[in-house]
Amino acid sequence: MTDTATPEPTPEQAALFARVRRMMLIAGLTTTLAVAAVLIAIGYKLFRAEGSAPAAAEHTLRLPKGARVVSTASAGDYVVVTLDIGGATELRTFDAKTLKPTGRLTFASEP
Secondary structure, rough: OOOOOOOOOOOOHHHHHHHHHHHHHHHHHHHHHHHHHHHHHHHHHHHHHHHHHHOOOOOOOOOOOOEEEEEEEEEEEEEEEEEEEOEEEEEEEOOEEOOEEEEEEEEEEOO
């Protein structure tokens, strides 16, 4: 068998090889840094989203005697409750996030 001999690179070739190695090292480090930044951003979003769920709220709305709930609806950031109070219709609105009352509208017929 014959062995193929690899000739020694010339000084120009050695300088070119060193330059290519340096450029590959810079490209590899840049890629590693970019991948690490993406993974950190994803991890931050995942762990940060854990505590953002709204807590369950329980509220009791006291109605006047003889009143009944006709319907409920959500409209944007509000919850609307329609009540029948002794023949008169009343709308009560609440903030959907805090469930605090935001308004009241009463309908009454003219005599």
